[in-house]
Amino acid sequence: xxxxxxxxxxxxxxxxxxxxxxxxxxxxxxxxxxxxxxxxxxxxxxxxxxxxxxxxxxxxxxxxxxxxxxxxxxxxxxxxxxxxxxxxxxxxxxxxxxxxxxxxxxxxxxxxxxxxxxxxxxxxxxxxx
Numbered sequence: 001x002x003x004x005x006x007x008x009x010x011x012x013x014x015x016x017x018x019x020x021x022x023x024x025x026x027x028x029x030x031x032x033x034x035x036x037x038x039x040x041x042x043x044x045x046x047x048x049x050x051x052x053x054x055x056x057x058x059x060x061x062x063x064x065x066x067x068x069x070x071x072x073x074x075x076x077x078x079x080x081x082x083x084x085x086x087x088x089x090x091x092x093x094x095x096x097x098x099x100x101x102x103x104x105x106x107x108x109x110x111x112x113x114x115x116x117x118x119x120x121x122x123x124x125x126x127x128x129x
Contacts, residue, residue, distance in 0.1 A: 026047060026062065027046045028046075028048075030048065039069040043072070056125070063125050064122040067118040068118055087113070098112065
């Protein structure tokens with residue numbers, strides 16, 4: 001099942017806080033492997049089917065992935081199967097890890113600046129637990 005929020009520009013609020021500059025299409029699908037959300041290069045966001053729509057967890061995921069989607073739209077971050085590019089620096093990516101500052105770290109690690117920004121956005125939701 002998927003639903004469309006629209007493609008118009010403008011802020012979106014979750015729990016009374018503005019979390020996204022752009023509205024994106026959000027799909028619900030089986031993401032597997034413990035993944036609850038994904039921001040995709042085409043501007044869409046996927047949320048795992050296990051997450052209840054409108055729940056505090058859903059709000060956090062949308063805030064987090066919405067930050068990534070906004071940064072993709074702005075050209076601040078980009079990715080493909082074999083790299084992540086952030087703030088003009090390309091980092092190799094393979095087997096679920098990203099090479100960053102001399103070491104291979106798991107995707108989603110809080111050491112990455114792009115993840116720190118997304119985590120900060122999710123922490124701003126009024127439902128953060």
